Amino acid sequence: MKTTVNLYQPELRPKLRLLSLQFMLLSWFSAILLCVLVYSFLLNTHNQSSAVLADLVQKQQRNDSLLRELRNDLSNLTVNPNLLENINRQQKNINFKKRILLEVQGHEKLMSHAFSDLMLDLAANHKHQLWLTRIHVDDNHVIIEGSSESSKTIPQWLGSLSNSNFFKGQEFAETRLYRGTDGILNFVLSSGKDTDLKELTENE
Structure with a gap:
């Protein structure tokens, strides 16, 4: 008569599962394929980086x-003294012409203003029996010619x-x-410095 009960049945015992050849081949193939892909990626990246680096090195060279050529050209560059003298002479001529132009413009404005004042004063002091036939204004002289019916x-x-x-x-x-021959009294007035009235009237 049995006094113990065996609850650990054979089907409950762990079974040793051996790896099959097919599983091993599949695992090795997968590992090799992964290594090949990683190597290809790294090789492609290395080649691209090498190409970029080679291009940068070539551009730097x-x-x-070019920098050496420019430095050589700069060191060999000399100033032509004749050209420099010509430039200075032309600049002096330009400055001189500018001064002349400014003086002429200022003189024209002054003469225009003086002539306007003269005409305003002549118009304000007009006499009925007196008329003017010629007015001359320059830097040093004012010449007025006219006629009158009365000497007073x-x-x-x-x-x-x-x-x-x-x-x-x-x-x-x-x-x-x-x-004059018609009996009209003519007059010539001159105001200015060292006036030669006859010469001025004849030159006009």
Whole structure:
């Protein structure tokens, strides 16, 4: 008569499973394929990096060569003294012409302003029996020519003209009166420095 019960049945015991040849081959093939893929990726990356590096090295060499050429050209560069002298001469001529232009423009503005003042004063002191035939204005002279029907009108006109803005404080350097063939009294007045009235009237 049995007194123990065996609960550890044979089917419950762990069984040793041996690896099959097919499983081993599949595992080795997978490992080799993975290694090949990784190696291909790394090789491709290395080749691309090498190509980029070679291109950068080539560009750097070209830049170094160009820099050496530029330095050589700069060291061999010399200033032509004749060209430099010509440039300086041309610059002086340009500056001189600019000064002349500024002086001429300033002179024209001054003459235009003076002539305007003269015309305003002559218009403000107009006499009915007196008329003007010629007015000349330059840097040093003012020449006024005219005619009058009465000899008394000219002194009166000169008196009022001497008080005008343009002629105030000035004196007529020369005055010439003469009658024409028609009996009209003609006059020539000159105001300025070292006036040669005959020469000025003949040159006009």
